[in-house]
Amino acid sequence: MYKTLRSLLLCASLGALPFAAAQAAEGPTLRIATEGAYPPFNYYTADGQLAGFDIEIGQALCQRMQAKCSLVAQDWDGIIPGLLGGKYDVVIASMFITEERKQKVAFSNPYQKSAMTFVVSKDSELKDFSPAAMAGKTIGAQGATTQADYLMAMFPESDVRLYPTQDAVNLDMASGRLDAQVGDMIPMLDWTLKSEDGSCCRLAGEPISDPKYSGEGVGIALRKEDEQLRQQLNEALAAIIADGTYKAINDKFFSVNLLTLER
Incomplete structure (x- = not known):
């Protein structure tokens, strides 16, 4: 054995x-x-x-x-x-x-x-991703991740929704139930460019590279x-x-x- x-x-x-x-x-x-x-x-x-x-x-x-x-x-x-x-x-x-x-x-x-990124729908008018500008907006991320930690710490005035898997976040993003999501940059790039449901969306804002969250x-x-x-x-x-x-x-x-x- x-x-x-x-x-x-x-x-x-x-x-x-x-x-x-x-x-x-x-x-x-x-x-x-x-x-x-x-x-x-x-x-x-x-x-x-x-x-x-x-x-x-x-x-x-x-x-x-x-x-x-x-x-x-x-x-x-x-x-x-x-x-x-x-x-x-x-x-x-x-x-x-x-x-x-x-x-x-x-x-x-x-x-x-490592880096994280915001993702929005292709027709979104969001350009400012500061905590003040995102107050009241619905933002999704996978739970128990650094993305979740980042959103919970930095966006207290937003409606932060956490999901058990990244696929579940993507589903709500593609269905229009989120104003934005935060995910790892590479899989988000792959999802938006290569998948049918991800064609709804695009990467937005500057890469999030704060080592406290992106490591x-x-x-x-x-x-x-x-x-x-x-x-x-x-x-x-x-x-x-x-x-x-x-x-x-x-x-x-x-x-x-x-x-x-x-x-």
């Missing part, structure tokens, strides 16, 4: 055995959690398989680390508790690296740059005690960036370089 990567790392630490030797002998499994509801980063295909940018990055890291990938779908609001509870080893789900989250978990080096980038979350695993992930991430694997995955999904947010 495969041992988890966490248990192998513990054995390696206790026995002064390097991870590479342990994993060659034992065949470790890296248990990766993702949401499965955040296309094109992570989603389900028609035949029920997890797919997307996050999934392929995780698989590339497993290949580089000579580990077996095991994918676990987890609702967003329970994804950090599940990690801390030992349900999986890492979270690869386009999670912003923020100071609040760093109090609970550790992160790899960033594998994406230091997007990273892989793991438990703080798993420092050896964090180092292994950083080495594997650097390797797939250097050998072009990252770019090939990036270009499969996006016309924007996620490491720089440049076209």
Whole structure:
């Protein structure tokens, strides 16, 4: 039976055995959690398989680390508790690296740059997205996210509506039940340009890049005690960036370089 990567790392630490030797002998499994509801980063295909940018990055890291990938779908609001509870080893789900989250978990080096954006309908006359100008407006975001934190803190006079998934936010935006929404810039760009329902809408205002909310980038979350695993992930991430694997995955999904947010 495969041992988890966490248990192998513990054995390696206790026995002064390097991870590479342990994993060659034992065949470790890296248990990766993702949401499965955040296309094109992570989603389900028609035949029920997890797919997307996050999934392929995780698989590339497993290949580089000579580990077996095991994918676990987890609702967003329970994804950090599940990690801390030992349900999986890492979270690869386009999670912003923020100071609040760093109090609970550790992160790899960033594998994406991060920014948020407002989205409005194409015929919207909204141009000023200051808290004063948005007073009384209805703004949506996915709950338990940095976008939700941003709206709740910065727009107390707006009608902020939080949803369980990004798809639910998009549905109300496309149906005209929201004056605006706030989301991660890249998936919002993808939604407005590539999807039928997203054709209703456009990105608006300046990118929101306050590090308090957009963080230091997007990273892989793991438990703080798993420092050896964090180092292994950083080495594997650097390797797939250097050998072009990252770019090939990036270009499969996006016309924007996620490491720089440049076209």
